[in-house]
Amino acid sequence: MRNIRLPAHVAFIMDGNGRWAKKHFRPRGYGHKMGVQNMIKLCSHAFKLGVKIVTVYALSTENLSRPQEELDGIYDLFRSYFQKQKGKIQELGVRVNVMGDLTPLPEDVRGLLLETMRDTAVNAPNGLLNLCINYGARQEIIQAVNHAVAFGRFVDENSFKSLLYSAGMPDPDLIIRTGGEVRLSNFLLYQAAYTELYFSNKMWPEFSRRDLEKALVNYSQRDRRFGNVKKG
Ligand code: IPE
Ligand code: IPE
Ligand code: MG
Numbered sequence: 001m002r003n004i005r006l007p008a009h010v011a012f013i014m015d016g017n018g019r020w021a022k023k024h025f026r027p028r029g030y031g032h033k034m035g036v037q038n039m040i041k042l043c044s045h046a047f048k049l050g051v052k053i054v055t056v057y058a059l060s061t062e063n064l065s066r067p068q069e070e071l072d073g074i075y076d077l078f079r080s081y082f083q084k085q086k087g088k089i090q091e092l093g094v095r096v097n098v099m100g101d102l103t104p105l106p107e108d109v110r111g112l113l114l115e116t117m118r119d120t121a122v123n124a125p126n127g128l129l130n131l132c133i134n135y136g137a138r139q140e141i142i143q144a145v146n147h148a149v150a151f152g153r154f155v156d157e158n159s160f161k162s163l164l165y166s167a168g169m170p171d172p173d174l175i176i177r178t179g180g181e182v183r184l185s186n187f188l189l190y191q192a193a194y195t196e197l198y199f200s201n202k203m204w205p206e207f208s209r210r211d212l213e214k215a216l217v218n219y220s221q222r223d224r225r226f227g228n229v230k231k232g
């Protein structure tokens with residue numbers, strides 16, 4: 001993994017927890033549990049390799065219409081991984097930022113998330129982990145437009161970006177989606193205008209460090225032209 005051009009910002013669409021669980025004759029909730037474990041493992045590996053920003057799609061706005069039992073299981077996972085100060089998420093030692101509309105979440109979960117953001121701010125020099133929870137790109141864009149309207153302002157690309165959840169961050173260089181589907185499912189639609197996309201047929205809980213490295217090597221071989229002509 002040395003001497004390759006690494007993406008500064010990698011985003012994951014962590015899909016396939018339910019199908020992975022089904023394949024192993026286990027309930028969907030078990031798939032989510034193994035999915036969160038794998039998320040910690042892979043985020044840790046990405047930061048160790050030198051990636052500066054990792055963004056993970058944990059729950060979409062559309063996912064909130066899943067059965068309440070499944071959502072409750074996911075909220076319980078947040079509760080156990082974000083324990084005050086000493087959860088697995090905090091152990092990563094990076095700054096944690098949450099992107100999404102937290103208002104429909106259970107009060108205590110919302111409190112834990114806000115607390116984690118505050119407490120990990122000091123870790124900013126080590127890296128940034130964005131957790132997208134009840135995140136939807138359309139909601140994000142509409143909210144930004146409404147802010148601009150409320151301020152009575154016209155926007156340009158820079159000022160519009162500052163109204164998104166990702167304000168102040170570079171766009172993702174690479175989005176990796178597991179689970180075999182080839183779509184963005186309402187993820188970072190504005191920010192991904194020039195992002196490289198990588199799709200894996202592995203289900204999220206089985207996506208390994210090796211698979212991540214393979215995706216990063218593949219990324220390093222891409223020719224990013226940003227609409228320009230190839231130099232040299
Ligand atoms: C992704 O796995 C995690 C969430 C959306 C919360 P899924 O739960 O979508 O798993 P599949 O796609 O049904 O296998
Ligand atoms: C995308 O997965 C959302 C997350 C991984 C959090 P979904 O399972 O919700 O996407 P679709 O429904 O297959 O498009
Ligand atoms: Mg899915």
